[in-house]
Amino acid sequence: MALVRRSMTLGARLLAIGVIGGVLVAGLLYPVVGALGGLAGQAVNGVAATTPGVLSGEMPSVTTITDDAGTPLAYLYDQNRQAVASNQISTAMKAAIVAIEDRRFFVESGLDARGVLRALVNNSTGGATQGASTLTEQYVKNYDEYVAAQTPAEQLRATAPNLGRKVREAEVAEQLDHTVPKEQLLTWYLNVVSFGNQAFGVQAAARTYFDTTADRLTVPQAALLAGMVQSPAADDPVRHPAAATGRRNVVIDQMAQQGDITPAQAAQATAAPLGVGPVLHGLPEGCIGAGDAGFFCSYVLDYLERAGIDADELRRGGYTVRTTMNRAAMDQAKAAVDAEVPPTQPHVADVLSVVAPGGDAHRVTAMVANRGYGLDAGQRQTTYDLPGTPENLGAGSVYKIFTSSAYLAQGGGVDSVIPVPANGYASPLTPGFVVSNDGDYPPQMTLQDALAQSPNTAFVKLEETTGITPVVDMAVKLGLRSLAEAPGPGQPSIADEVRAQHQASFTLGPTPTSSLELANVGATLASHGVWCPPSPVTAVTDAAGRPVPLNVQGCEQVVPGPLADTEMTALSKDDQPGGTSAAAATAAGWNRPTAAKTGTTQTSESGAFVAATPSLSAAAITFDDSASPRPICTGSPPTTCATGNLFGGTTPAQTLYRAMTSILGASPVQPLPAPDPRFLTGGRLTTIPAVVGEPADQAAAALRAAGFAVATATVDSRAPAGTVVGEDPLGGGVEGQTITLTTSTGRLAPAPRPPHT
Structure with a gap:
């Protein structure tokens, strides 16, 4: 109602101006003024008459994702805009825009009543509707076009030559002029307006054209930008440098006439080159712009959406997302996967995830793949989250971790001697299931030796002691949470199917697995049995710097600390002589106490390796990422073949040890936690x-x-x-x-x- 009452005041003002202008003009205005109240108080062509944000200067801004040191790694936006305060905009930029667009901005009303009068008269006589003339009116028009309008159709309606739109702009401009200081209005205008080439607002424009910030814009730079706002395409300095130069010099001349610069400064600015190179500096949008960190970035977006931040809001809200990614660790991990399997090697993907354990959080340090993150299929690029999404080929004998942990939980011991049935063992757990070993083993071994040497029959036999359900439950507890996720309403999860069907093969790891979840399993053991969701985010703040709460699952003590510590000891011989990763450890010069386990699927279509130290846990998986997977043969580089020889102790272990040796570097060597005697003897x-x-x-x-x-x-x-x-x-x-x-x-x-x- 307040807006309608103000429109009557506007009508009276226009009528007075019309009378002064002559009887004929006043006569034309009478039917128009009578309609002003209705036009101003209702939605105009799909754009709301009172857009809430226009009165407060709220507008979409770029969200920045950073690494753990605060260095940007990716940007998210619908519009490349970074709103800045008045003191973050150079005096030259403010002077330039006022000089060319509204030289009386600081001394007159935000409403150009005569301009509105011209529009009304032209409209009533069939002429073209005139555009906004004051900066305040232009701010309202630009806000409607670039902020309030959410679709191309709404943007078209927001800029259409329409009498009602013109009246609404005038009304809102008048209201703003009475409530908002001029300096703030100028700042809002410079933040909202388009400068072309996807640069919205002066900060984005300064970066795009000059690779600088708004507070550092010089007179010729500011004049160029100010001259572009009327027609960014026609005065584009890259496509039309001559037109852009001419328009810039007009602005410089206006600044001199206004007394903002001296004639000498004007001459110097006019003689200056445009300073815009052929390659602009616009922000790359999305995770593709993150380069090798693209897979990590993709996981961050999924994590934030699950944590309650809507994807659209993330692209418009101007958030800062500080992540757990360590740039050096990411680079070293990427170098390791590429060294083992070149990025363009057909059919063979190599992925690695690194997680830092802790009792309050498991922080994801790095997630990489030998594949590039991108859209160029010819270069074997992909946007599929290779390290974070379970791959369908499985992780093989890595799952023996869960069988041994379930055994310890039921009273078994690391030093307990368990049977190792001969090849061709038929387990009564699953009728028709027959299992063999890859090699010859003694008829019985300690649990620790069995984990290091990995005979299949021993762990299938061990499942008869533990039961399958406790093994599946242990896998979910320690970190394979995706196994418990139902694919759809009323559909069983993988864990449910394994339990229901008594799948004795579960300990041999045929189910889909991700390197990230495997790394988090190691982190749970290294955290003394505390599981935490693998977190890639340290903090999120909004555009005003206020913390944004995240709805994430808390940490859980999933197994007793002494059990987890002793399981680390049970897994400590894998890199020692006789262990399945010993050769890879020796080649990498690995010398740290480690809990580790290798795994290979039956036909060598995939292999996996997980290793945990007290400070870091990592997992690597090498697999055929094509639509029709085949066995993989190791070599330089690995390739698909008829009969594979890939094992978890070859390419996956080589990848992990290479990366972790570099990442840990000269940091102190830490011992594994002491085992509990109860879980040693059992x-x-x-x-x-x-x-x-x-x-x-x-x-x-x-x-x-x-x-x-x-x-x-x-x-x-x-x-x-x-x-x-x-x-x-x-x-x-x-x-x-x-x-x-x-x-x-x-x-x-x-x-x-x-x-x-």
């Missing part, structure tokens, strides 16, 4: 009594007599109430281990009623 292996079909009380008594603890659950079943219908695990176990008995309720749940039709 409990006594024994047979679990088979009690399915027995009454629950008798079954529990038999298990307790054999040295096991008992937990119970119930399920609806036709079996008599209280009868044991399920036992987990079955077969062999560790004395003191908990056995879960599932008993029948003696009834079936009623069938669901059919829906009404």
